Amino acid sequence: MRKFAIVGALLVLSACAAAPNPAPLPPSGPIPVADRYAFTKLDQKTCPTEAKSFADWVERYEAFAYKGGQPKELIADAFENVKENPSITVKQSKQPEFVTPVWTYLSKAVSDDRVARGQQQYALNRAVVDATARQYGVDSGTLMGIWGIETDFGRNFGDVNVFEALSNLGYGAKRTDFACSEMTAALTIANRDRIPVSKMIGSWAGAMGHSQFLPSNYLQLAVDADRSGAPDLWTSMPDVFASTANHLTKAGGGWLTGVPAFVEVKLPLGFPYQQAELDLEQPVAHWRQLGVKTVGGMPLPELPGGTAIIVLAGWKGPAFLITKNFKAILRYNNSTSYALSVAYLGQRILGGPGVQAAWPTSEPALNLAEREEIQTRLAAQGYDVGKVDGVLGLKTRKAVRLFQAKIAVPQDGYANKALLLALRSQPSV
Numbered sequence: 276m277r278k279f280a281i282v283g284a285l286l287v288l289s290a291c292a293a294a295p296n297p298a299p300l301p302p303s304g305p306i307p308v309a310d311r312y313a314f315t316k317l318d319q320k321t322c323p324t325e326a327k328s329f330a331d332w333v334e335r336y337e338a339f340a341y342k343g344g345q346p347k348e349l350i351a352d353a354f355e356n357v358k359e360n361p362s363i364t365v366k367q368s369k370q371p372e373f374v375t376p377v378w379t380y381l382s383k384a385v386s387d388d389r390v391a392r393g394q395q396q397y398a399l400n401r402a403v404v405d406a407t408a409r410q411y412g413v414d415s416g417t418l419m420g421i422w423g424i425e426t427d428f429g430r431n432f433g434d435v436n437v438f439e440a441l442s443n444l445g446y447g448a449k450r451t452d453f454a455c456s457e458m459t460a461a462l463t464i465a466n467r468d469r470i471p472v473s474k475m476i477g478s479w480a481g482a483m484g485h486s487q488f489l490p491s492n493y494l495q496l497a498v499d500a501d502r503s504g505a506p507d508l509w510t511s512m513p514d515v516f517a518s519t520a521n522h523l524t525k526a527g528g529g530w531l532t533g534v535p536a537f538v539e540v541k542l543p544l545g546f547p548y549q550q551a552e553l554d555l556e557q558p559v560a561h562w563r564q565l566g567v568k569t570v571g572g573m574p575l576p577e578l579p580g581g582t583a584i585i586v587l588a589g590w591k592g593p594a595f596l597i598t599k600n601f602k603a604i605l606r607y608n609n610s611t612s613y614a615l616s617v618a619y620l621g622q623r624i625l626g627g628p629g630v631q632a633a634w635p636t637s638e639p640a641l642n643l644a645e646r647e648e649i650q651t652r653l654a655a656q657g658y659d660v661g662k663v664d665g666v667l668g669l670k671t672r673k674a675v676r677l678f679q680a681k682i683a684v685p686q687d688g689y690a691n692k693a694l695l696l697a698l699r700s701q702p703s704v
Contacts, residue, residue: 322455323445329359332446336455345462353462353472357439363479364447377587377612378634384424384616385623393419393624396428403513407500411520412532416621417600421519421607423620425487432509433478437461437490441481457481460490468505476509484508485515488522496522526606528599534578536600536618539570539593539631548590549676549686553597553611553669556581562596570631587611589689593632639692649690652698653678 319338326332337350397404397419408415426432433440438458445454461481465472477483481490486508488497497506500517507514524530542551543566550557559578567575567584570593578598586594595615604614623629641649646665653660658674667675672688679686682697 322451324451326446329443329446333357333442336442336445336458339455340459340462343459345459346466349462349466349472353438353465354442357436357442359447360435360439360443360479361447363435363440363443366479375612376638376640377615378592378636379640380612381616381619381630384613385620385629389423389427389620390623392428392430393423393620396422397624400512400516404516407513407516407520411517411524411530413520413523413530414533414621416625416627417523417536417604417617418516418519418621419624420617420619420621421604422485422515423624424613424617425482426485429485432476432484432487433482434476435479436472437475437477437481437483438472440477440479443479444481454481457490460494464490464493470505474509485512486519486522488518492522492526493518496525522607523600523603526603528603530603531579531599534598534600536598536604537615538576538578538596540567540575540584540596541570541572541632542567542584542586542590542594546590547686548586548688549680551584551586551594551687552672553583553585553602556583558582559596567596585611586687586689587615588635588638589687589691590685591635591638593630593634641690641692641695645692645695646690649675649695649698652695652701655703656698656701 319335320342322339323332323335326335333354337354340350341347397415401415404415404418407413408418422428438461441454441458441461444450445458461475464470465475475483478487482488483490483493484507488508493506493508496518497508498514498517498521499506500513501507501511503511503514506518508518540562546565546567558580559575559582562582562584563575569575575596578596580599583597584594585597586592601614601618604617605611607617608614619629643665646667647663649667650660650663650665650671653671653674654663656678658677659670660674661668661670667690671690675690675694676686676688678694678698679688684697
């Protein structure tokens, strides 16, 4: 779809043949919408999965959106200036929270400079942050932690229009279903809340504003706390904090008031590391019986509901007892490194400590090819790793544990160079 100007020609009549009633000139004013916008792929009834080019993919989506009931003028405005941006595809495959060692990610995400900025911003916004925390039953530290990790307290919203970001994810990264659903949500927001599409600026992933909501999350969870008529995640801090709190309390099963997201713990000798995983929940009494204590050597506090132990750098690194609230943070971004950084940044902004135990920083980091090789070799041994993509998620960790049991090493699910060497030494199946 492109705009086409109609160029009119002024016909000069011959003086010798002048008609007494010349034809009237076309009226001035805006060109009718039906003439200004043309959809060339009107047979596109589904989200496009194939296209000859980026422009072709966009045209197909425009027709799909139009058939879905989105206003023609809005579609035209939203996609008038979008362009192909290959860097978005590259960034999508190299998200730091999934490919960077946790200690490196944490040192940048919760740097001393960011903690200092967070304390300054908390002082400036404390009234609205604390009031929002009380209203929703969340804690002020987590609200500040999410704000800090997402946009560095508003210093970096991103600089990509949401429609350009999402259309590139749909075409270049082949995330078609995600892109189409989020663009449709973005069009709905612009139409419903009268938000200019030019204002809808955010990250390469299509997330918007201080709190980096995807359009679908905006529709479901954004809050108009200042009663301006629509949620404003770009300029209204009451809306930003209320929307964040609403996300924490409603997405993924809610928030436990007064409960920390995590407690750093010390594991005893002989701890069964095969039990240290996000989805293996136990009451606190279970961990006490195994001899788990706080990192300072004190008995574990009373915590309601199921809890889990995670060891993000294996048995050589720190260990954390996580609660339901840690998993609520994961609903914001499904990365354990991200959730831990949010929780620690918030804790430090409010004057608490950082990680107490030492990270195994001498451990050489795996590059993408090595992570994919680990997954490929595990799959060749008959273990289910899911997609071979270099992201060492839950399925891969469980496969690692099964292999570790086979070679009689601690079953911590941690993939490192030693594990890769052990896999290379295995005979082909």
